Amino acid sequence: MYQDVIIAGFGGQGVMLIGNLLAYAAMDQGLECTFMPVYGVEMRGGTANCTVVLSDEEIGSPIVYSPKSLIVMNQPSVDKFQPRLAIGGVLVANTSIIDPGILEQKRLRTFSVPANSIADKLGTAKMANMVMLGAWLEATGCLALESAQGALDRVFSKQNSRLIPLNEKALKQGAEYVRGV
Protein backbone atom coordinates (compact mmCIF):
# COMPACT_ATOMS: atom_id res chain seq x y z
CA MET A 1 0.00 0.00 0.00
CA TYR A 2 1.31 3.42 -0.94
CA GLN A 3 -0.56 6.72 -1.08
CA ASP A 4 0.51 10.34 -1.18
CA VAL A 5 -1.40 13.60 -1.14
CA ILE A 6 -0.65 17.30 -1.42
CA ILE A 7 -3.06 19.38 0.65
CA ALA A 8 -3.12 23.05 -0.34
CA GLY A 9 -5.01 26.23 0.46
CA PHE A 10 -4.85 29.62 2.13
CA GLY A 11 -3.10 29.92 5.49
CA GLY A 12 -5.85 29.70 8.11
CA GLN A 13 -7.97 27.13 6.22
CA GLY A 14 -6.55 24.35 8.35
CA VAL A 15 -4.45 22.66 5.69
CA MET A 16 -1.68 21.75 8.16
CA LEU A 17 -4.20 20.52 10.72
CA ILE A 18 -5.76 17.92 8.40
CA GLY A 19 -2.29 16.95 7.14
CA ASN A 20 -1.25 16.24 10.70
CA LEU A 21 -4.52 14.46 11.41
CA LEU A 22 -4.04 12.20 8.40
CA ALA A 23 -0.48 11.37 9.42
CA TYR A 24 -1.60 10.52 12.96
CA ALA A 25 -4.46 8.40 11.65
CA ALA A 26 -2.00 6.47 9.46
CA MET A 27 0.46 6.04 12.31
CA ASP A 28 -2.27 4.72 14.59
CA GLN A 29 -3.07 2.12 11.90
CA GLY A 30 0.55 0.96 12.01
CA LEU A 31 1.51 2.55 8.69
CA GLU A 32 4.69 4.46 7.93
CA CYS A 33 4.01 8.14 7.30
CA THR A 34 5.70 11.46 6.63
CA PHE A 35 4.25 14.96 6.94
CA MET A 36 6.12 17.75 5.14
CA PRO A 37 4.84 21.33 5.54
CA VAL A 38 5.61 24.16 3.13
CA TYR A 39 4.65 27.62 4.33
CA GLY A 40 4.54 30.84 2.40
CA VAL A 41 6.29 33.73 4.09
CA GLU A 42 2.86 34.94 5.28
CA MET A 43 0.64 33.17 7.80
CA ARG A 44 -3.11 33.93 7.61
CA GLY A 45 -4.16 34.67 4.04
CA GLY A 46 -0.92 33.40 2.50
CA THR A 47 -0.66 30.08 0.71
CA ALA A 48 0.24 26.92 2.56
CA ASN A 49 0.58 23.31 1.55
CA CYS A 50 1.76 20.06 2.97
CA THR A 51 2.61 16.65 1.61
CA VAL A 52 1.59 13.49 3.45
CA VAL A 53 2.94 10.09 2.40
CA LEU A 54 1.46 6.84 3.75
CA SER A 55 2.91 3.42 3.13
CA ASP A 56 3.22 -0.05 4.59
CA GLU A 57 6.92 0.07 3.66
CA GLU A 58 9.76 2.40 4.61
CA ILE A 59 9.16 5.79 2.98
CA GLY A 60 11.82 7.33 0.75
CA SER A 61 11.10 10.89 -0.25
CA PRO A 62 8.78 13.02 1.92
CA ILE A 63 8.57 15.38 -1.07
CA VAL A 64 6.45 14.46 -4.07
CA TYR A 65 6.27 16.36 -7.36
CA SER A 66 3.47 14.40 -9.07
CA PRO A 67 1.16 13.22 -6.28
CA LYS A 68 -1.39 10.43 -6.57
CA SER A 69 -3.99 12.69 -4.96
CA LEU A 70 -4.68 16.30 -4.19
CA ILE A 71 -6.89 18.22 -1.77
CA VAL A 72 -7.31 21.83 -2.91
CA MET A 73 -9.01 24.38 -0.70
CA ASN A 74 -8.67 27.44 -2.98
CA GLN A 75 -8.25 28.52 -6.59
CA PRO A 76 -4.49 29.35 -6.61
CA SER A 77 -3.81 25.80 -5.38
CA VAL A 78 -5.69 24.35 -8.37
CA ASP A 79 -3.56 26.43 -10.74
CA LYS A 80 -0.36 25.31 -9.06
CA PHE A 81 -0.97 21.64 -8.35
CA GLN A 82 -3.65 20.30 -10.73
CA PRO A 83 -1.24 20.03 -13.71
CA ARG A 84 1.17 18.00 -11.55
CA LEU A 85 -1.40 15.43 -10.47
CA ALA A 86 -0.62 11.96 -11.85
CA ILE A 87 -2.91 10.53 -14.54
CA GLY A 88 -5.94 8.92 -12.92
CA GLY A 89 -5.13 10.76 -9.70
CA VAL A 90 -7.77 11.77 -7.18
CA LEU A 91 -8.64 15.47 -7.09
CA VAL A 92 -10.80 16.67 -4.21
CA ALA A 93 -11.69 20.34 -4.70
CA ASN A 94 -13.54 22.77 -2.45
CA THR A 95 -16.07 24.05 -4.98
CA SER A 96 -17.57 26.46 -2.46
CA ILE A 97 -14.80 28.83 -3.49
CA ILE A 98 -13.28 27.12 -6.56
CA ASP A 99 -14.94 27.48 -9.97
CA PRO A 100 -15.77 23.86 -10.99
CA GLY A 101 -15.15 24.86 -14.61
CA ILE A 102 -11.38 24.88 -14.10
CA LEU A 103 -11.26 21.33 -12.77
CA GLU A 104 -10.03 18.63 -15.15
CA GLN A 105 -12.56 15.81 -15.40
CA LYS A 106 -11.21 13.41 -18.05
CA ARG A 107 -7.63 12.87 -16.93
CA LEU A 108 -8.42 12.69 -13.23
CA ARG A 109 -10.91 11.25 -10.78
CA THR A 110 -12.38 14.58 -9.74
CA PHE A 111 -14.62 15.15 -6.71
CA SER A 112 -16.26 18.55 -6.35
CA VAL A 113 -17.16 19.12 -2.72
CA PRO A 114 -18.90 22.31 -1.55
CA ALA A 115 -17.00 22.07 1.71
CA ASN A 116 -17.70 25.56 3.04
CA SER A 117 -21.49 25.19 2.66
CA ILE A 118 -21.47 21.71 4.21
CA ALA A 119 -19.41 22.97 7.14
CA ASP A 120 -21.56 26.09 7.42
CA LYS A 121 -24.63 23.96 7.97
CA LEU A 122 -22.81 22.24 10.85
CA GLY A 123 -22.25 25.61 12.47
CA THR A 124 -19.00 27.01 11.09
CA ALA A 125 -17.22 27.15 7.74
CA LYS A 126 -13.98 26.73 9.72
CA MET A 127 -14.53 22.98 9.53
CA ALA A 128 -14.42 22.93 5.72
CA ASN A 129 -10.98 21.31 6.07
CA MET A 130 -12.48 18.32 7.91
CA VAL A 131 -15.20 17.96 5.27
CA MET A 132 -12.45 17.86 2.63
CA LEU A 133 -10.42 15.22 4.47
CA GLY A 134 -13.53 13.10 4.98
CA ALA A 135 -14.24 13.36 1.26
CA TRP A 136 -10.64 12.39 0.43
CA LEU A 137 -10.76 9.35 2.74
CA GLU A 138 -13.90 8.13 0.96
CA ALA A 139 -12.53 8.94 -2.51
CA THR A 140 -9.24 7.11 -2.03
CA GLY A 141 -10.44 4.42 0.38
CA CYS A 142 -6.95 4.19 1.82
CA LEU A 143 -7.92 4.64 5.48
CA ALA A 144 -11.16 4.18 7.38
CA LEU A 145 -13.05 7.32 8.35
CA GLU A 146 -12.96 6.11 11.96
CA SER A 147 -9.17 6.19 12.03
CA ALA A 148 -9.19 9.93 11.32
CA GLN A 149 -12.01 10.52 13.79
CA GLY A 150 -10.10 8.55 16.40
CA ALA A 151 -6.97 10.67 15.90
CA LEU A 152 -8.73 14.03 16.41
CA ASP A 153 -7.72 14.17 20.07
CA ARG A 154 -4.07 14.05 18.99
CA VAL A 155 -4.25 17.26 16.96
CA PHE A 156 -6.61 19.31 19.15
CA SER A 157 -5.24 20.75 22.37
CA LYS A 158 -7.12 20.01 25.59
CA GLN A 159 -8.80 23.41 25.72
CA ASN A 160 -10.25 22.76 22.25
CA SER A 161 -11.30 19.15 22.86
CA ARG A 162 -14.96 20.21 23.07
CA LEU A 163 -14.77 20.77 19.29
CA ILE A 164 -13.98 17.11 18.58
CA PRO A 165 -17.55 15.75 18.24
CA LEU A 166 -18.45 18.43 15.70
CA ASN A 167 -15.27 17.76 13.72
CA GLU A 168 -16.07 14.05 13.73
CA LYS A 169 -19.37 14.97 12.15
CA ALA A 170 -17.69 17.19 9.55
CA LEU A 171 -15.36 14.33 8.52
CA LYS A 172 -18.37 12.03 8.22
CA GLN A 173 -20.39 14.46 6.12
CA GLY A 174 -17.49 14.91 3.71
CA ALA A 175 -17.31 11.15 3.25
CA GLU A 176 -21.08 10.89 2.86
CA TYR A 177 -21.10 13.63 0.23
CA VAL A 178 -18.63 11.71 -1.91
CA ARG A 179 -20.51 8.45 -1.41
CA GLY A 180 -23.68 10.23 -2.57
CA VAL A 181 -21.90 11.52 -5.69
Next chain:
Amino acid sequence: MKKNDTNLLVKGNEAIALGAVAAGCECYFAYPITPQSEIPELLSESLVEVGGTFVQAESEIAAANMLLGATACGKRAMTSSSSPGIALKQEAISYMAGSQLPGVIVNICRGGPGLGSIDPSQGDYYQTTRGGGHGDYRTLTLAPASCQEAYDLTIRAFDLAFLYRNPVVVLGDAILGQMKEPIKNWKERVVLDGKGLDWSLSGARNREPRLLKSLYLSDGALAGHNRKLQEKYQAMRKECDWEEYRTQDAELIVVAFGSMGRIAKSAVRKLREKNEKVGLFRPISLYPFPEAPLDRLAAQGKGFLTLENNAGQMVDDVRLAIRRHADSGLHCVLPGHLANPDDLLGPIEEAMPAKAG
Protein backbone atom coordinates in the same frame (compact mmCIF):
# COMPACT_ATOMS: atom_id res chain seq x y z
CA MET B 1 3.34 17.57 22.85
CA LYS B 2 1.77 15.17 25.30
CA LYS B 3 3.79 13.76 28.14
CA ASN B 4 4.50 10.04 28.38
CA ASP B 5 3.21 9.52 24.86
CA THR B 6 5.63 7.11 23.27
CA ASN B 7 3.76 7.00 19.98
CA LEU B 8 4.53 10.48 18.73
CA LEU B 9 4.76 12.20 15.40
CA VAL B 10 7.62 14.69 15.73
CA LYS B 11 9.53 17.12 13.57
CA GLY B 12 13.19 16.33 12.93
CA ASN B 13 14.09 19.35 15.07
CA GLU B 14 12.01 17.99 17.93
CA ALA B 15 13.59 14.56 17.49
CA ILE B 16 17.02 16.15 17.92
CA ALA B 17 15.92 18.02 21.05
CA LEU B 18 14.42 14.84 22.56
CA GLY B 19 17.56 12.92 21.55
CA ALA B 20 19.67 15.43 23.49
CA VAL B 21 17.49 14.94 26.57
CA ALA B 22 17.80 11.15 26.25
CA ALA B 23 21.58 11.47 25.83
CA GLY B 24 21.81 13.11 29.25
CA CYS B 25 22.45 16.61 27.91
CA GLU B 26 22.92 18.90 30.93
CA CYS B 27 23.30 22.29 29.25
CA TYR B 28 21.99 23.80 26.04
CA PHE B 29 22.89 27.25 24.71
CA ALA B 30 21.53 28.81 21.55
CA TYR B 31 20.24 31.81 19.69
CA PRO B 32 17.11 31.33 17.54
CA ILE B 33 17.22 31.02 13.74
CA THR B 34 14.92 29.43 11.15
CA PRO B 35 14.68 26.51 10.28
CA GLN B 36 15.85 25.04 13.60
CA SER B 37 13.99 27.10 16.21
CA GLU B 38 11.91 24.12 17.38
CA ILE B 39 15.09 22.79 19.01
CA PRO B 40 15.43 25.68 21.51
CA GLU B 41 11.65 25.94 21.80
CA LEU B 42 11.31 22.34 22.95
CA LEU B 43 14.46 22.27 25.09
CA SER B 44 13.40 25.44 26.94
CA GLU B 45 10.83 23.14 28.54
CA SER B 46 12.04 19.55 28.24
CA LEU B 47 15.62 20.14 29.35
CA VAL B 48 14.60 22.27 32.33
CA GLU B 49 12.07 19.61 33.40
CA VAL B 50 14.89 17.07 33.85
CA GLY B 51 17.05 19.52 35.78
CA GLY B 52 19.18 20.74 32.86
CA THR B 53 20.19 24.28 32.05
CA PHE B 54 18.73 26.20 29.12
CA VAL B 55 20.22 29.53 28.08
CA GLN B 56 19.07 31.68 25.20
CA ALA B 57 22.33 33.50 24.61
CA GLU B 58 22.73 37.08 23.38
CA SER B 59 24.35 35.83 20.16
CA GLU B 60 25.56 32.70 18.36
CA ILE B 61 29.14 33.52 19.34
CA ALA B 62 28.20 33.70 23.00
CA ALA B 63 26.28 30.41 22.78
CA ALA B 64 29.26 28.61 21.23
CA ASN B 65 31.60 29.93 23.91
CA MET B 66 29.17 28.89 26.65
CA LEU B 67 29.33 25.42 25.07
CA LEU B 68 33.13 25.56 25.29
CA GLY B 69 32.91 26.55 28.97
CA ALA B 70 30.36 23.90 29.91
CA THR B 71 32.23 21.07 28.17
CA ALA B 72 35.50 22.20 29.83
CA CYS B 73 33.69 21.43 33.10
CA GLY B 74 32.88 17.93 31.79
CA LYS B 75 29.20 18.70 31.19
CA ARG B 76 27.21 17.09 28.40
CA ALA B 77 26.27 20.18 26.42
CA MET B 78 24.92 21.21 23.03
CA THR B 79 24.29 24.20 20.83
CA SER B 80 22.30 24.37 17.62
CA SER B 81 21.82 26.83 14.79
CA SER B 82 21.49 27.08 11.03
CA SER B 83 24.16 27.91 8.46
CA PRO B 84 24.81 31.68 9.03
CA GLY B 85 24.71 31.10 12.78
CA ILE B 86 27.02 28.09 12.54
CA ALA B 87 29.52 30.24 10.63
CA LEU B 88 29.60 32.56 13.66
CA LYS B 89 30.35 29.64 15.99
CA GLN B 90 33.44 28.48 14.11
CA GLU B 91 36.01 30.28 16.29
CA ALA B 92 34.77 28.52 19.41
CA ILE B 93 34.58 25.17 17.59
CA SER B 94 38.24 25.52 16.57
CA TYR B 95 39.17 26.29 20.20
CA MET B 96 37.14 23.28 21.36
CA ALA B 97 38.94 21.05 18.85
CA GLY B 98 42.31 22.45 19.98
CA SER B 99 41.46 22.00 23.65
CA GLN B 100 39.86 18.61 22.97
CA LEU B 101 36.42 19.47 24.31
CA PRO B 102 33.38 17.26 23.63
CA GLY B 103 30.76 19.76 22.43
CA VAL B 104 27.77 18.71 20.31
CA ILE B 105 26.80 21.17 17.57
CA VAL B 106 23.64 20.81 15.47
CA ASN B 107 23.45 22.53 12.07
CA ILE B 108 20.05 22.51 10.36
CA CYS B 109 21.48 23.80 7.12
CA ARG B 110 19.72 26.48 5.03
CA GLY B 111 20.44 28.17 1.71
CA GLY B 112 23.54 30.36 1.37
CA PRO B 113 25.90 32.06 0.87
CA GLY B 114 25.28 34.97 3.19
CA LEU B 115 21.77 35.02 4.63
CA GLY B 116 20.67 32.94 1.62
CA SER B 117 17.17 31.70 2.34
CA ILE B 118 15.31 29.44 4.75
CA ASP B 119 15.09 26.71 2.09
CA PRO B 120 16.80 23.33 2.48
CA SER B 121 20.46 23.15 1.46
CA GLN B 122 23.49 20.91 1.83
CA GLY B 123 25.86 23.82 1.23
CA ASP B 124 27.73 23.41 4.54
CA TYR B 125 29.28 20.03 3.66
CA TYR B 126 32.75 21.48 3.08
CA GLN B 127 32.59 23.66 6.20
CA THR B 128 31.52 20.76 8.38
CA THR B 129 33.81 18.03 7.11
CA ARG B 130 36.97 20.14 6.70
CA GLY B 131 36.91 21.61 10.18
CA GLY B 132 35.09 24.87 9.56
CA GLY B 133 37.33 27.18 11.56
CA HIS B 134 41.08 27.81 11.54
CA GLY B 135 43.78 25.19 12.01
CA ASP B 136 44.20 21.48 11.26
CA TYR B 137 41.23 19.88 12.96
CA ARG B 138 38.19 17.79 12.13
CA THR B 139 34.77 17.44 13.68
CA LEU B 140 33.02 14.09 13.62
CA THR B 141 29.95 14.68 11.45
CA LEU B 142 26.72 12.67 11.41
CA ALA B 143 24.01 13.24 8.77
CA PRO B 144 20.55 11.85 9.63
CA ALA B 145 17.90 11.31 6.92
CA SER B 146 14.84 10.57 9.06
CA CYS B 147 13.37 11.69 12.36
CA GLN B 148 14.22 8.38 14.02
CA GLU B 149 17.80 8.70 12.79
CA ALA B 150 17.93 12.33 13.97
CA TYR B 151 16.99 11.10 17.44
CA ASP B 152 19.41 8.17 17.43
CA LEU B 153 22.35 10.06 15.95
CA THR B 154 21.97 12.94 18.42
CA ILE B 155 22.37 10.42 21.23
CA ARG B 156 25.34 8.90 19.45
CA ALA B 157 26.86 12.36 18.94
CA PHE B 158 27.14 12.84 22.71
CA ASP B 159 28.74 9.42 23.17
CA LEU B 160 31.27 9.98 20.39
CA ALA B 161 32.08 13.50 21.62
CA PHE B 162 33.10 12.13 25.03
CA LEU B 163 34.74 9.00 23.63
CA TYR B 164 37.10 11.08 21.49
CA ARG B 165 37.00 14.35 23.44
CA ASN B 166 36.17 16.09 20.19
CA PRO B 167 33.39 18.33 18.86
CA VAL B 168 30.70 16.39 16.97
CA VAL B 169 28.38 17.98 14.41
CA VAL B 170 24.89 16.70 13.57
CA LEU B 171 24.22 18.01 10.06
CA GLY B 172 20.61 18.17 8.87
CA ASP B 173 18.69 20.52 6.62
CA ALA B 174 15.34 22.33 6.49
CA ILE B 175 13.61 19.20 5.14
CA LEU B 176 14.70 17.06 8.08
CA GLY B 177 14.06 19.87 10.57
CA GLN B 178 10.51 20.57 9.44
CA MET B 179 9.18 17.17 8.40
CA LYS B 180 7.25 14.99 10.84
CA GLU B 181 7.59 11.23 11.25
CA PRO B 182 6.77 8.75 13.99
CA ILE B 183 9.55 7.82 16.39
CA LYS B 184 9.26 4.23 17.46
CA ASN B 185 12.37 3.57 19.43
CA TRP B 186 12.49 5.87 22.46
CA LYS B 187 15.25 5.68 25.04
CA GLU B 188 15.34 6.50 28.73
CA ARG B 189 17.49 9.47 29.75
CA VAL B 190 21.05 8.31 30.39
CA VAL B 191 22.11 8.39 34.04
CA LEU B 192 25.57 9.95 34.14
CA ASP B 193 28.12 8.31 36.44
CA GLY B 194 30.74 11.06 36.23
CA LYS B 195 33.41 8.56 35.11
CA GLY B 196 36.02 9.26 32.45
CA LEU B 197 36.19 12.97 33.27
CA ASP B 198 39.77 12.97 34.64
CA TRP B 199 40.55 15.90 32.34
CA SER B 200 37.65 18.17 33.23
CA LEU B 201 37.77 21.34 35.31
CA SER B 202 35.78 20.36 38.35
CA GLY B 203 37.56 22.25 41.14
CA ALA B 204 41.15 21.38 42.17
CA ARG B 205 40.62 20.80 45.90
CA ASN B 206 42.70 17.80 47.00
CA ARG B 207 44.17 17.23 43.55
CA GLU B 208 46.69 18.71 41.12
CA PRO B 209 45.28 21.56 39.01
CA ARG B 210 44.39 20.72 35.39
CA LEU B 211 44.84 22.91 32.35
CA LEU B 212 42.80 22.92 29.16
CA LYS B 213 44.30 25.02 26.37
CA SER B 214 44.87 25.32 22.65
CA LEU B 215 48.00 27.53 22.85
CA TYR B 216 51.35 25.72 22.54
CA LEU B 217 54.33 28.11 22.24
CA SER B 218 57.34 26.11 23.43
CA ASP B 219 59.66 24.50 20.90
CA GLY B 220 58.02 21.46 19.28
CA ALA B 221 54.98 21.55 21.56
CA LEU B 222 52.39 22.46 18.91
CA ALA B 223 53.77 19.87 16.48
CA GLY B 224 53.42 17.23 19.20
CA HIS B 225 49.89 18.38 19.95
CA ASN B 226 48.94 18.31 16.27
CA ARG B 227 50.40 14.82 15.89
CA LYS B 228 48.23 13.66 18.76
CA LEU B 229 45.15 15.23 17.19
CA GLN B 230 45.87 13.63 13.81
CA GLU B 231 46.27 10.23 15.46
CA LYS B 232 42.90 10.77 17.08
CA TYR B 233 41.27 11.60 13.73
CA GLN B 234 42.77 8.40 12.30
CA ALA B 235 41.33 6.43 15.22
CA MET B 236 37.88 7.90 14.44
CA ARG B 237 37.87 6.07 11.11
CA LYS B 238 36.27 3.07 12.78
CA GLU B 239 33.14 5.17 13.33
CA CYS B 240 32.34 5.18 9.59
CA ASP B 241 28.65 4.58 9.03
CA TRP B 242 26.57 4.28 5.86
CA GLU B 243 23.49 2.70 4.29
CA GLU B 244 23.51 0.64 1.12
CA TYR B 245 20.28 0.00 -0.81
CA ARG B 246 20.22 -2.50 -3.69
CA THR B 247 23.89 -2.02 -4.47
CA GLN B 248 24.72 -5.69 -4.93
CA ASP B 249 23.69 -6.14 -8.57
CA ALA B 250 23.72 -2.42 -9.38
CA GLU B 251 25.64 -1.12 -12.39
CA LEU B 252 25.28 2.46 -11.18
CA ILE B 253 25.64 3.63 -7.57
CA VAL B 254 23.93 6.86 -6.66
CA VAL B 255 25.71 8.55 -3.73
CA ALA B 256 23.70 11.03 -1.68
CA PHE B 257 23.49 11.99 2.01
CA GLY B 258 20.82 13.24 4.41
CA SER B 259 17.46 14.32 2.95
CA MET B 260 18.88 14.06 -0.57
CA GLY B 261 19.71 10.43 0.23
CA ARG B 262 16.10 9.48 0.93
CA ILE B 263 14.77 11.50 -2.02
CA ALA B 264 17.28 9.61 -4.18
CA LYS B 265 16.05 6.34 -2.66
CA SER B 266 12.58 6.98 -4.06
CA ALA B 267 14.12 7.69 -7.47
CA VAL B 268 16.13 4.44 -7.26
CA ARG B 269 12.94 2.50 -6.42
CA LYS B 270 11.12 3.99 -9.42
CA LEU B 271 14.01 3.09 -11.74
CA ARG B 272 14.21 -0.44 -10.32
CA GLU B 273 10.55 -0.85 -11.37
CA LYS B 274 11.80 -0.12 -14.90
CA ASN B 275 14.53 -2.75 -14.43
CA GLU B 276 17.35 -0.22 -14.29
CA LYS B 277 20.20 -1.73 -12.26
CA VAL B 278 20.77 1.17 -9.91
CA GLY B 279 21.52 1.28 -6.17
CA LEU B 280 21.99 3.87 -3.44
CA PHE B 281 24.96 4.53 -1.18
CA ARG B 282 24.10 6.94 1.64
CA PRO B 283 26.98 8.10 3.85
CA ILE B 284 25.68 8.55 7.42
CA SER B 285 29.03 9.67 8.88
CA LEU B 286 30.36 12.45 6.62
CA TYR B 287 33.57 12.69 8.64
CA PRO B 288 34.99 10.11 8.78
CA PHE B 289 33.82 9.53 5.21
CA PRO B 290 33.05 5.87 4.41
CA GLU B 291 35.81 5.49 1.83
CA ALA B 292 36.48 1.76 2.18
CA PRO B 293 33.01 0.50 1.20
CA LEU B 294 32.91 2.91 -1.76
CA ASP B 295 36.33 1.69 -2.88
CA ARG B 296 35.05 -1.88 -2.62
CA LEU B 297 32.03 -1.07 -4.83
CA ALA B 298 34.27 0.75 -7.32
CA ALA B 299 36.59 -2.26 -7.51
CA GLN B 300 33.58 -4.27 -8.75
CA GLY B 301 33.43 -2.04 -11.85
CA LYS B 302 30.33 -0.07 -10.95
CA GLY B 303 29.57 3.45 -12.17
CA PHE B 304 28.92 6.36 -9.80
CA LEU B 305 26.72 9.43 -9.72
CA THR B 306 26.79 11.87 -6.78
CA LEU B 307 23.58 13.80 -6.08
CA GLU B 308 23.71 16.87 -3.86
CA ASN B 309 21.55 19.80 -2.81
CA ASN B 310 24.50 22.18 -3.31
CA ALA B 311 26.88 23.02 -6.15
CA GLY B 312 28.95 19.83 -5.66
CA GLN B 313 30.93 19.31 -2.45
CA MET B 314 30.71 15.69 -1.26
CA VAL B 315 31.58 14.61 -4.80
CA ASP B 316 35.22 15.46 -3.93
CA ASP B 317 35.20 12.82 -1.19
CA VAL B 318 33.44 10.30 -3.43
CA ARG B 319 36.06 10.80 -6.15
CA LEU B 320 38.91 10.44 -3.64
CA ALA B 321 37.36 7.24 -2.30
CA ILE B 322 36.92 5.55 -5.72
CA ARG B 323 39.93 7.09 -7.51
CA ARG B 324 41.79 3.79 -7.98
CA HIS B 325 38.97 2.35 -10.12
CA ALA B 326 36.44 4.94 -11.23
CA ASP B 327 35.21 8.53 -11.37
CA SER B 328 31.86 9.95 -10.28
CA GLY B 329 29.34 11.95 -12.25
CA LEU B 330 27.62 14.83 -10.49
CA HIS B 331 24.07 16.15 -10.50
CA CYS B 332 23.33 19.20 -8.38
CA VAL B 333 20.03 20.60 -7.17
CA LEU B 334 21.04 24.12 -6.22
CA PRO B 335 19.81 25.48 -2.86
CA GLY B 336 16.59 27.38 -3.48
CA HIS B 337 15.17 24.45 -5.47
CA LEU B 338 13.33 21.77 -3.52
CA ALA B 339 14.59 18.41 -4.75
CA ASN B 340 12.05 15.71 -5.67
CA PRO B 341 12.45 12.13 -6.93
CA ASP B 342 10.91 12.75 -10.38
CA ASP B 343 13.51 15.38 -11.27
CA LEU B 344 16.30 12.93 -10.45
CA LEU B 345 15.10 10.15 -12.80
CA GLY B 346 16.49 11.73 -15.98
CA PRO B 347 19.96 12.51 -14.62
CA ILE B 348 20.27 9.01 -13.13
CA GLU B 349 19.14 7.30 -16.35
CA GLU B 350 21.62 9.34 -18.36
CA ALA B 351 24.40 8.24 -16.03
CA MET B 352 23.64 4.50 -16.40
CA PRO B 353 26.89 2.95 -17.67
CA ALA B 354 25.20 1.44 -20.75
CA LYS B 355 24.02 4.90 -21.83
CA ALA B 356 26.96 6.96 -20.62
CA GLY B 357 29.22 4.57 -22.58
